[in-house]
Amino acid sequence: MFRNQYDTDVTTWSPAGRLFQVEYAMEAVKQGSAAIGLRSKTHVVLACVNKASSELSSHQKKIFKVDDHIGVAIAGLTADGRVLSRYLRNECINYSYTYESSLPVGRLVVQLADKAQVCTQRSWKRPYGVGLLVGGLDESGAHLYYNCPSGNYFEYQAFAIGSRSQAAKTYLERKFEGFMDAREDLIKDALFALRETLQGEKLTSSICTIAIVGVGEAFHILDQETVQALIDEFEIVGEEPPADEAATPDQSSDAEPGPADQGTPSDQGATPMDI
């Protein structure tokens, strides 16, 4: 993509019928660190790479709980992502207040998409520079959506966004047909896909965040010890993911609803400012 005379304003079309500012916003998503989502019939797993900009700083928060049944992972301008998460949370709270039931995921993503579209058609605004993987559960089952800055949204079985996401997508394309199965395998697949985006760098629980939502399980972020235990389990087995369900460490401790718990300090390479 090169600079041209039609890319100054979001409200200027190019002769080829493109809105360059919107496309540039989607570039911002591609530059962000990777975020991955996958779903089975009953669960949705969101995973992301959490690289701190220096050893002295804390991680960027990239996964947000929106409601007990919905969470989002973001890639791109994380500030925009934070603001949109606040919007999503508010929408869920207002819906629950009025209808005393959970906002269906499909409705939420449409509202989000419409909000993004507004920014593509106002000269005094700019598009949101963040892509959101919205994972959630409602009466019609488990869903994973991708909302992009253009105002489009798509439903996915599995998807990856951000830098080096293509490697993860290739892995997911191979494996997605098997996603109807156990929750533990879904998390393992997420970790494998995440590892693909690291291109050889060692996967440890201090640089990634995993969150899950499922039937009977409110959206929550897995704590660092659990994630590290899972990583250790499959890295011992070797490069290939285990063929059958290996005995997993106490998964029952994961099923705690409530506020998130990200990056608690542990012995292995945690940055000092982990909150």
Next chain:
Amino acid sequence: MTKQQANWSPYDNNGGTCVAIAGADYCVIAADTRMSTGYSILTRDYSKISQLADKSVMASSGFQADVRALQKVLAARHLIYQHQHNKQMSCPAMAQLLSNTLYYKRFFPYYAFNVLGGLDNEGKGCVFTYDAVGSYERVGYSSQGSGATLITPFLDNQLKSPSPLLLPAKDAVTPLSESEAIDLVKTCFASATERDIYTGDKLEIVILNASGLRREYMELRKD
């Protein structure tokens, strides 16, 4: 020329009584389950108690439609707090929020008479008592609703040390044990039920302590 009278009131009083007692490491919150209007009973099985947070439980008598609306507003505000702070609201924080929420409608009040009970940041029992527009105070025990005039003097007598009648109160909370406090509450309601027509049917008791929340029920006279 006589002053124009309202031909309709936005409020109704659904009756009922609420009590809360704070102990050293527990809090007991109780309310009857009768809902009335005028001299009629609407239902014998309506809960006036709502858990607002891990360690905050509110019991409210008055106009139950306003009570329900108030509970929903506080629940939504608590969710927002959890998203922003990554933790549950403490009972004193919830107490302030309730006060602000009530005063927000100073000129069209929630017709709700509340007692908020729970555990404070140190794990000690706390009770906050309110009027309809949010004036509140931390106390060792309180009672609100149609049977309050019958119960409060009895509690003043039985829970001598946290009573504000010996000004200032000798203890912040009652030295009674949890089971003694529960028995006292049952006695209060049994007596109030005898004389207050709006109190009766069933007593719902919520006990909050370090191990969590527990519920007990006791039958009351149905007349």
